[in-house]
Every structure is written in structure tokens, then in C-alpha cells.
Amino acid sequence: MKNKKHKVAIIGCGRLGQQYGMAYSTFPDTEIVAIAEFNPERRKAVGQRFGVNALYPDAESMLKEIVPDIAAVVTPTKWMKESVIACAEAGVKGVSTDKPLAATLSDADEMVEACESRGVIFAGGNLARTHNHVQEAAQWLKQGKFGKIKGAVIANMGERISGGGVQSISAIRLFMNGDVKEVICWGNPAETIDTNDDLMGSSGIFIMDNGITVPFYEGNIVASTNPRTDLNTGQINQQKMGIDVWTDDSLLRWFWDDVKIFKGFDETGKRKKLDIKFTDWKWKEYGYLTSTMRSLINAIETGSELAISGHDLRQALEVAIAMKLSAQLGNVPVTLPLSDRSHTMIPADGRWLGKDLTGMPQTYEEALGLTE
Ligand SMILES: NC(=O)c1ccc[n+]([C@@H]2O[C@H](COP(=O)([O-])OP(=O)(O)OC[C@H]3O[C@@H](n4cnc5c(N)ncnc54)[C@H](O)[C@@H]3O)[C@@H](O)[C@H]2O)c1
Structure with a gap:
């Protein structure tokens, strides 16, 4: 082979x-x-x-x-x-x-x-959950290397919940090694709630099948230890989606770049960052x-x-649909799986129909790889 x-x-x-x-x-x-x-x-x-x-x-x-x-x-x-x-x-x-x-x-x-x-x-x-560091860190969590998971939080769910939102949902399912079993969601602004598309600023909670409640926010949370800096520019990127997962004495922080892990506390009570070496990868x-x-x-x-x-993508789509449903029903807890499989959430035009049909066609030169 x-x-x-x-x-x-x-x-x-x-x-x-x-x-x-x-x-x-x-x-x-x-x-x-x-x-x-x-x-x-x-x-x-x-x-x-x-x-x-x-x-x-x-x-x-x-x-x-x-x-x-x-x-x-x-x-x-x-x-x-x-x-x-x-x-x-x-x-x-x-x-x-x-x-x-x-x-x-x-x-x-x-x-x-x-x-x-x-x-x-x-x-x-x-x-993004397939990033090698994310996969490796999730394996460590699964093996209990940092102890039992006590909590998690998602920042910046993304305003397109079957687009960017699916990224966060897919990652939290990986870190928790399980599924979302209940969703309660608040949508923002009001005019995005009663539509059949995936546009909706979303805050609320996921109750995972391991019993942990994971809050998620439309906007940022303030990560007080080592805020989410862009590795290339050193700037704090306020738009990044991020996930924190913690155990008794450890915190795993992932804001789309490398995973950072903290274990233990210094004399002032602040978290101490570990110098973690992830396995190197090709390409x-x-x-x-x-x-x-x-x-x-x-x-x-x-x-x-x-x-x-594909199963993971289906589960993530279902959670995104449940988020909108919860907001539409008046912030009602929605349990998963959804029995009505006709629920539909249309993604952004560029994703649903492609860029040619939505006014953003790629040129011949771009397709040849000559220009970006
Ligand atoms: N995971 C991510 O981060 C990510 C990023 C970009 C795009 N996407 C997804 O990838 C998909 C494609 O996005 P894109 O940016 O490449 O769009 P695009 O419009 O640039 O490319 C889509 C291509 O598919 C072709 N096409 C349309 N219908 C076809 C058919 N029936 N058979 C064969 N070819 C067909 C189009 O001519 C076009 O060249 C979308 O669903 C989008 O949501 C995901």
C-alpha cells in the first residue's frame, strides 16, 4: 500500500x-x-x-x-x-x-x-478542529492527562451559524468527546431570528451529553491570561472564535492558532503556561x-x-438549526436529536450557490493560480 x-x-x-x-x-x-x-x-x-x-x-x-x-x-x-x-x-x-x-x-x-x-x-x-495541535490536545483531554473536564466556554460563535458557527460546534464536540444534547439560544439582532437562513448573532448554552454546560457568546469574552494574539502580527484579534476548556488545575485555550495549555498556579494565583511541544507535521x-x-x-x-x-458535519448543522429554533420559539430549551428532519437552514449565498452566481466570480488567471 x-x-x-x-x-x-x-x-x-x-x-x-x-x-x-x-x-x-x-x-x-x-x-x-x-x-x-x-x-x-x-x-x-x-x-x-x-x-x-x-x-x-x-x-x-x-x-x-x-x-x-x-x-x-x-x-x-x-x-x-x-x-x-x-x-x-x-x-x-x-x-x-x-x-x-x-x-x-x-x-x-x-x-x-x-x-x-x-x-x-x-x-x-x-x-479548524482538524488542526494537528487541536487533535493532539483533544486526545490528551480524552486520555485524562489534565484531569476531569470541569467546564468550557465558546467566544464569538460567528454571525453565520452554519458557516463559522459550525467551526465552533465541531470543535467543542471534539474537546468534549461527545454530543450536544440540549440548546438554549438568544438571537441578535431581532430581525435575524425569524428567517430561514443562518445569519444570527447567537448567545446561549449547550448542555453536552457528559453533563457539562457550555456557554457560548456572540461576541468576545476577555481571556485574562495570555489573550488571543495573532501569532504573526502580535496583535490581539478581537474577531477570533475561541474555546477555553478547563479542569481542576489546567486550562486549554484555543483561539484558532496554536493551542495553549496552562497547568497549576503561581504564587499570586495566576495560571502557569506550559511549554508544550506538539508533534511536528508535514505539508x-x-x-x-x-x-x-x-x-x-x-x-x-x-x-x-x-x-x-460527514457525520460530524451533520451533527454540527443540527446544533446550528436547534440554536435558531430555540431563539425563534422564545429561548426554549431544544433537545437533540431533532425529530423533524425537514428543518432547513440556508447558508450564505456564496456558500449555498457559489461565487459565480453571487457576483464574486473567480477570474481565469486566479483559477490558473497566477493571481490571488
Ligand atoms: N471550511 C471552510 O473554511 C470553507 C472555506 C471556503 C469554502 N467552503 C465551502 O466550500 C464550498 C465551495 O466554496 P468555494 O469558495 O470554493 O466556492 P466557489 O464558488 O469558488 O467554487 C465552487 C465551484 O464549484 C463549481 N460547481 C458548481 N456546481 C457544480 C457541480 N454541480 N458540479 C461540479 N462543479 C460545480 C463552480 O463552478 C465553482 O467553480 C462551499 O460550500 C463553501 O461553504 C468552506
Whole structure:
């Protein structure tokens, strides 16, 4: 298996699909054998950019001729379901998608079921929880290295709750090693509450299935110890989403950059920062997308756990929907899973329909990788 190249197809090769393309053409054990891209000009550009001749407008026409080992579905969300299910039916070994994976819960269920029932590995996408440091720190928490988890808090849930919000929800599920079983949420401003889209400033609580209550906030919390500085600029970034998780004597702090861990207290009672060495990892240039993609490859080769799965994305979408529902009903506690699978939350236009249909098309030169 070590020398065998996994045959990869990219379905939807816009801005994010091209990031997948760059990473899959860098890894020594993968080769891109086909691209399905709806936009004819961009199809030509990405074919040239990644040296691929097998070019198709969509998954269906591609799968008639080529069934890859791995399919990366990076279309706008509206077309993810048909592409993921077509790949599962055609017999790929693994298929990945991105967030949000669907608007309607029953669509997300069908995607998960289509893969599960055929033994196809269904991976999530470019989610920050797959960052190697986050994965490693979450393993340490799971192993009880810092003692029993006592609490957690989420800052900056993000105003798009099936977009940025899904990032926080996915990460807290990882750190807590479990699911959200109840949600109470307040929305802001008022005019965002009764809509069917994912726009809503959100504050409230998640009650996790391990019994811990996790508050979440629309805006920032003030992290008094070592505030969330941007590692590159040294500036405090007020917009960053962040999660703190604590035990009796330790605190794990993650504000999208490296995880910081504090253990014990100094003579004034302040937390003491540990000088933690995380395991080094290859292909850092693609950020946490690397970990997502490598975890899918590992899962295909060894059956190991995914850093983010399609199931995880479905669970996160369901929590986001429950948040809006709670706010709409008058801050009512909503228990999960939701029995009504017709609940729908439409993501931002650029995610739902893609950038071409929403006035932000990528130029030919950008698709060739010549300009940003
Ligand atoms: N996880 C993250 O951080 C993150 C970041 C960016 C985008 N995304 C998600 O990735 C998806 C794509 O986003 P993007 O920024 O690359 O959008 P984009 O509009 O730049 O690219 C989408 C591409 O898919 C193509 N396409 C549309 N329908 C298709 C179909 N049926 N078959 C094949 N190709 C099709 C379009 O022509 C376009 O080139 C969205 O769902 C978005 O939410 C996630």
C-alpha cells in the first residue's frame, strides 16, 4: 500500500477546490486523475494547472468513465448531496465534503446513510478542529492527562451559524468527546431570528451529553491570561472564535492558532503556561486542510478515525438549526436529536450557490493560480 497512489477526483474546483487540488498534487501518495467542474473556462484552467486531461462538467458524467478512490466534493453546498451520493453509489473508497454539507437535515441524513450503508468513508472538510495541535490536545483531554473536564466556554460563535458557527460546534464536540444534547439560544439582532437562513448573532448554552454546560457568546469574552494574539502580527484579534476548556488545575485555550495549555498556579494565583511541544507535521503550507485530507487517506488505509467526518458535519448543522429554533420559539430549551428532519437552514449565498452566481466570480488567471 505504501507505494500505491490513491486516485483522486475533485468535484467543484473553485477557490477551495483548488486548495484541495494543490495539496493532492503535492502528496507523494495521491494523484489527481479527474476533475468535475461546472464552469467551462475554470474547468480548462484547473485542468491545465493540475495537469489533468479527464475533465467533466459534473460528478455524474465523470463517474460514467472514471471512479476514483477518493472524491473531494467542493461544490457550493446546494450541489453537495447529489455529488456525494453519486460517488458513494459508484463505489469510491472515500468521499469528502465541506461545510455546511446541506441546508436540510434530511439531506444531510441521506448523505451520511448513502456512505455508511456502502462502507464508503465520508469525511468532513476544511474545518479548524482538524488542526494537528487541536487533535493532539483533544486526545490528551480524552486520555485524562489534565484531569476531569470541569467546564468550557465558546467566544464569538460567528454571525453565520452554519458557516463559522459550525467551526465552533465541531470543535467543542471534539474537546468534549461527545454530543450536544440540549440548546438554549438568544438571537441578535431581532430581525435575524425569524428567517430561514443562518445569519444570527447567537448567545446561549449547550448542555453536552457528559453533563457539562457550555456557554457560548456572540461576541468576545476577555481571556485574562495570555489573550488571543495573532501569532504573526502580535496583535490581539478581537474577531477570533475561541474555546477555553478547563479542569481542576489546567486550562486549554484555543483561539484558532496554536493551542495553549496552562497547568497549576503561581504564587499570586495566576495560571502557569506550559511549554508544550506538539508533534511536528508535514505539508503545513495547506494549514489544517492537510490534516483533514491525511486523515481521510489514513482512514482508507488503516480504518483509523477521521479528524472530521460527514457525520460530524451533520451533527454540527443540527446544533446550528436547534440554536435558531430555540431563539425563534422564545429561548426554549431544544433537545437533540431533532425529530423533524425537514428543518432547513440556508447558508450564505456564496456558500449555498457559489461565487459565480453571487457576483464574486473567480477570474481565469486566479483559477490558473497566477493571481490571488
Ligand atoms: N471550511 C471552510 O473554511 C470553507 C472555506 C471556503 C469554502 N467552503 C465551502 O466550500 C464550498 C465551495 O466554496 P468555494 O469558495 O470554493 O466556492 P466557489 O464558488 O469558488 O467554487 C465552487 C465551484 O464549484 C463549481 N460547481 C458548481 N456546481 C457544480 C457541480 N454541480 N458540479 C461540479 N462543479 C460545480 C463552480 O463552478 C465553482 O467553480 C462551499 O460550500 C463553501 O461553504 C468552506
